[in-house]
Amino acid sequence: MFTETPVEIDIQPASHFMRAPKDGLASLNAAIQRAQAKLRGLQHADGYWVFELEADCTIPSEYIMMMHYLDDINPELQAKIAVYLRKRQATDGSYPLFTGGPGDISCSVKVYFALKLAGDAVDAPHMARLREWILSQGGAARANVFTRIALAMFEQLPWRGVPYIPVEIMLLPKWFPFHLDKVSYWSRTVMVPLFILCTLKAKAKNPRGVNIRELFVVHPDEERHYFPERTWLNKVFLGLDQLGRLTEPFIPHAMRQRAIDQAVAWFSERLNGEDGLGAIFPAMVNAYEAMLLLGYPHDHPQVATARKAIDKLLVVNEHDAYCQPCLSPVWDTSLTALALQEADAAGNHASLQRAFDWLKSVQLSDEPGDWRVRRPKLPGGGWAFQFANPHYPDVDDTAVVGFAMGRHGGEDMREPLARATRWIAGMQSANGGYGAFDVDNTYYYLNEIPFADHGALLDPPTVDVSARCAMLLAQQQDADPAYAAALRRVLEYIRGEQEDDGSWFGRWGTNYVYGTWSVLLALEYAGTPNSDPMVRKAVRWLKSVQREDGGWGEDNLSYHDERKYRGRYAFSTAFQTAWAVIGLLSAGEAQAPETRAGVNFLLRTQQADGVWQDPCFTAPGFPRVFYLKYHGYDKFFPLWALAKYRNALSSSGAPV
Numbered sequence: 001m002f003t004e005t006p007v008e009i010d011i012q013p014a015s016h017f018m019r020a021p022k023d024g025l026a027s028l029n030a031a032i033q034r035a036q037a038k039l040r041g042l043q044h045a046d047g048y049w050v051f052e053l054e055a056d057c058t059i060p061s062e063y064i065m066m067m068h069y070l071d072d073i074n075p076e077l078q079a080k081i082a083v084y085l086r087k088r089q090a091t092d093g094s095y096p097l098f099t100g101g102p103g104d105i106s107c108s109v110k111v112y113f114a115l116k117l118a119g120d121a122v123d124a125p126h127m128a129r130l131r132e133w134i135l136s137q138g139g140a141a142r143a144n145v146f147t148r149i150a151l152a153m154f155e156q157l158p159w160r161g162v163p164y165i166p167v168e169i170m171l172l173p174k175w176f177p178f179h180l181d182k183v184s185y186w187s188r189t190v191m192v193p194l195f196i197l198c199t200l201k202a203k204a205k206n207p208r209g210v211n212i213r214e215l216f217v218v219h220p221d222e223e224r225h226y227f228p229e230r231t232w233l234n235k236v237f238l239g240l241d242q243l244g245r246l247t248e249p250f251i252p253h254a255m256r257q258r259a260i261d262q263a264v265a266w267f268s269e270r271l272n273g274e275d276g277l278g279a280i281f282p283a284m285v286n287a288y289e290a291m292l293l294l295g296y297p298h299d300h301p302q303v304a305t306a307r308k309a310i311d312k313l314l315v316v317n318e319h320d321a322y323c324q325p326c327l328s329p330v331w332d333t334s335l336t337a338l339a340l341q342e343a344d345a346a347g348n349h350a351s352l353q354r355a356f357d358w359l360k361s362v363q364l365s366d367e368p369g370d371w372r373v374r375r376p377k378l379p380g381g382g383w384a385f386q387f388a389n390p391h392y393p394d395v396d397d398t399a400v401v402g403f404a405m406g407r408h409g410g411e412d413m414r415e416p417l418a419r420a421t422r423w424i425a426g427m428q429s430a431n432g433g434y435g436a437f438d439v440d441n442t443y444y445y446l447n448e449i450p451f452a453d454h455g456a457l458l459d460p461p462t463v464d465v466s467a468r469c470a471m472l473l474a475q476q477q478d479a480d481p482a483y484a485a486a487l488r489r490v491l492e493y494i495r496g497e498q499e500d501d502g503s504w505f506g507r508w509g510t511n512y513v514y515g516t517w518s519v520l521l522a523l524e525y526a527g528t529p530n531s532d533p534m535v536r537k538a539v540r541w542l543k544s545v546q547r548e549d550g551g552w553g554e555d556n557l558s559y560h561d562e563r564k565y566r567g568r569y570a571f572s573t574a575f576q577t578a579w580a581v582i583g584l585l586s587a588g589e590a591q592a593p594e595t596r597a598g599v600n601f602l603l604r605t606q607q608a609d610g611v612w613q614d615p616c617f618t619a620p621g622f623p624r625v626f627y628l629k630y631h632g633y634d635k636f637f638p639l640w641a642l643a644k645y646r647n648a649l650s651s652s653g654a655p656v
Contacts, residue, residue, distance in 0.1 A: 028646050031603050034610030035639040036343045039336055040351050042635075047358030049336045050329040051632030052315055055621065056097045057085050058107045059281055060322040061114035063314075065150060066285055068117045070292065071205035077314075080321035082118040085111050086126060087320065093129030098556045098617035098627040100570070106143040108134050109215060110150070117210050131214060139217035144625075145453050146282075153197065154204045156212055157220035163450040164245050167195040167259040170266065180266075181373045182446060184459035185392045185437040188370065189278030191451075192267050193286035196260060202293050231448060264294065269368070270391050271302060276309030279386035280326045284310050325621065325628070330383050332632045333359060334400040339640035341407050342647065356408055359383065359401055360416050364393050371427065374439040378426035381419030395427055395434050396508065399468035403525075406475045421476045424469050425486045432493030433461025434469045436508070456622035462507035463497045463515050466490050467522035474526040491526060494519055495534055501544075502537030503566065509619045511558040512566050513576050516542060517583035524586035539587045541567070542580050543594045550597030551577040551605075559623035574612035575633040577601050578641035585641075590648035599645050602638045611635040 043049055060081045067073045090096055094103020095111045112130050120127050134140060140151065141161070149162045170192070172179055180188050213220070267287050271277050276284035288306040296303045313324045337355050340348040366380045367390040382393025383401050402420035405413045429440045441459040446452060473487040498504055498519075499512070506514030516538050523535060530536075544567075546552055551572025558565035569576075581598040589595050605612055614634040617627045 025646070027603060028599070028642060031606055031610075032343050032639065032642050032646065035606065035635075035642070036340055036348060036610075038610035039340065039636060039639065040348065043336075043351055043354065047333075047354035047356075048329045049332045049355070049632065050327060051332050051630065051635070053324045053326060053328050054315075054322065054617075054629040054631065055325045056104070056107055056617075056627060057088055057095050057111050058626070059325050060084055061107075061110040062150070062281070062285065063310075063323040064114040064117055065110070065154070065204075066289070066310075068206055068208070068210070069153065069204040069289065071207045073207075077316070077321060078118050080316065080319065081323075082115055082120065084320040084322045085115060089126055089130065093126070093131075093133040095130070097625070099615060099629075101556060101627075103133055103137075105134065105137045105140075106147040108137075109140045109143045109147055109212075112215060113151075113154075113156075113210075113212050116212060117208070122214065134215050135217060140212065140215040141218070141220065145451055149194070149198065151212075151220075153202045154206055154211075157216075159198075159201055160245070161220065162198065164242075164248075165191070165195055165198050165451055166248065166251070167199040167263050168251060168255060169195060170259045170262040171255070178446065178449065181370075182441070182443045183457050184441055185370060186278060186280060186283070186459075187457050189267070189270065189280065189283035189392075190286060192263050193277070193283070193290035195263055196290040197286060197293060199256070199260075200293060202289065260294070264290075268302065271306060272309070272389060272391070274305055274308045274312060275327075275386055275388040276306065276312075278392060279384065279389040281310065281313055281323060282325075284313075325626075327386050328630065328632075329387055330359065330362065330394070330397045330401065331385055332630075332636075334383075334397060334404050335640075336632065336636045337404045337408075338400070339636040339643070341404065342640050343643040345407070352408055356405060356413065359405070360412070362387065363401075363416050363419070364390055365419070367391070369393060371438055375426055379419065379422060381416075381421075381423035383420075392437055393423070395424065395436055396465045396468055399424055399434075399465075399472045403468070403472045403475055406472070417476070418479070421472055421479065421483060424472055425480070425483050428469075428486050428489065429461045431461060432489035432491075433463070433466040433497075434490065435459040435461050436465055454622060454625045456625055461493070463494055463504045464506050464508050464518040466494055467518040470494065470522040471525045474522070487526065491523075491528070494522070498534055498537065501566075502539075502541035504538070507620070507623070509579075510556050510576070510617070511554050511620075512562075513542070513545070513552055513554045513579050513583075514619075517579035517586075520583040520586040530588040535587050539584065539589060542583055543592075546580070546594050546597070547572045549601055551601035552580040552598065553577075556617060556620065556627055559620060572601060573614045573616060573634070574602060574605055575614055575618055575637045578637035581641040582637075582644055585644050585648050590645065590652065595645065599642060602642055606638070612638050 064078055064081055067078060088095065090103060092103060095108045096102055097104045097107060108130060112134065115127060116122065145163055148157060151157045152159050152162050174181060267277055271287065272279060277287040284306060288310060291303050315322055315324060333355050337352055340352055362383065364380050364382050369391045382398040384392060385394040385397050398420050402417055405417045427439055428434060435441050436459050438459050443458060446457050447455055470487060470490045473483050477484040477487050503512040504515035504519045506512060520538055528535060549572050553569030553572040553576050554567050555565045555569045577598050581595055584592060584595045607613060612634040617629040618633045619628045619630060621628050
């Protein structure tokens with residue numbers, strides 16, 4: 001529940017916009033002071049910020065399943081995770097992928113299995129409701145590929161119910177239609193150890209012999225339709241899948257062993273110490289289980305370190321616990337820095353300097369990285385999303401860190417900023433846009449393979465990442481003619497991606513509000529005139545989706561039904577309101593009544609401790625499949641918006 005602030009500007013519905021009272025500047029400054037003081041207090045002694053990163057109930061369910069797969073059960077931890085899972089059940093009995101979303105069959109199946117493994121009785125009311133919902137959706141056989149693989153490992157369905165992904169894929173030449181280099185970083189890190197688990201048909205220890213046969217409408221041994229046929233290309237891949245199964249017995253043992261060795265060598269090189277393979281939970285667990293399946297002892301250094309990486313993701317509270325999908329210190333630190341710079345760069349200088357000193361310490365240089373497949377001669381200089389992930393620097397993070405460093409200034413920023421900008425310019429895709437980790441990762445036909453039913457196999461350029469890159473390139477364009485040329489190309493890409501209504505799609509944040517504010521902020525720093533038709537269309541769209549309370553909100557359902565939910569939600573959120581306000585301010589709308597109403601909403605909903613508290617998920621990990629709640633978004637984005645509003649009005653001399 002929101003706590004009213006001690007001082008606030010009078011709030012009116014958006015349909016009754018009013019001028020702020022005479023004490024508006026004092027109220028605004030007080031809110032900014034409280035917010036930045038709270039954020040400074042949350043800074044780690046080493047200089048970074050890191051907030052919890054929460055996913056849907058799939059990840060904590062998989063943690064319980066991992067314990068039973070290995071017969072390595074921590075009863076106290078399991079009980080706390082079970083408490084977390086029970087609290088997140090929807091009223092219809094299902095488990096959604098995000099707050100208020102529709103039930104998801106795959107997530108629901110994993111939660112049911114996890115709770116049953118944890119000892120919940122099948123006739124308990126919450127289990128009965130969950131089971132009834134799963135059966136109403138066609139049963140566990142309708143779950144996605146990753147869920148069916150987990151069920152096959154627990155012998156709940158036959159291995160023919162999962163895609164044929166033999167480890168010999170490791171031996172395919174680069175020219176082959178499917179190759180690791182053709183898929184995204186997260187797909188590579190998840191798939192390579194999974195090749196081993198599936199090829200060797202890993203079998204869970206499952207010490208309590210728990211099964212979930214009651215979740216199948218048809219007995220799993222009799223199920224014949226695990227893979228729905230979608231397109232003609234999908235049918236071709238399904239045919240190749242069947243051909244592969246028929247020819248598998250003829251694969252020479254020496255070839256299989258060579259492929260296994262190559263897979264182990266591949267993920268061993270990328271194990272990444274206590275930050276884990278790919279620094280993401282699914283890849284870490286797959287690598288951990290693959291090494292144990294291959295006979296590595298539990299005390300083997302690689303195995304022990306892999307387990308530490310997994311357990312570092314746990315959030316254990318007094319009564320409940322959950323597992324994060326990954327950690328986000330670089331992203332959290334760079335965005336918090338931008339908010340504090342907007343609020344008071346001079347007053348926050350000491351805190352900001354500590355943040356940038358830490359960021360400099362984790363900047364990557366010439367380490368090996370998968371991105372080098374497409375850019376072998378490009379010197380390194382990026383940042384990962386996590387504490388450490390050297391094979392996979394993040395383009396989005398690097399652009400934000402570099403831009404923040406450029407704003408901070410100082411001789412000590414020159415060299416890291418120069419390396420970052422050079423790397424960003426070199427990572428541009430052929431269409432002028434930027435992907436999150438790779439260049440030209442656009443082999444769209446691979447989305448039709450049976451394994452890719454999640455639709456998240458690739459990492460193509462997106463507008464939101466491209467917008468952040470445009471900000472950095474615009475800031476540094478005078479340093480090198482190549483940067484100016486790259487900026488022109490990315491702006492052309494952004495212009496071409498605008499929707500007919502004026503919005504932009506948001507791949508890494510929900511959704512069109514996120515994409516639109518990202519672009520408008522970039523256009524401001526790129527010097528695009530506010531009179532540009534592209535800008536005016538975006539402004540009109542943002543104003544058209546403002547809610548009656550003055551705020552903005554957009555449901556994750558906009559990824560599922562964009563016509564109905566684009567820019568729409570049942571209530572306003574602080575972080576999305578902040579995005580919209582920043583976007584309007586970037587377009588020169590500081591004195592617009594819509595902007596003022598958005599600011600008023602933020603002032604009203606600020607908590608007594610200086611920050612905000614939104615209950616909903618803030619971003620997709622993968623649209624329609626996996627969603628995230630960044631616990632920092634409702635803390636630093638509203639501060640950024642309030643400070644930018646104050647600064648815009650102060651610079652124009654207009655009354656606040």
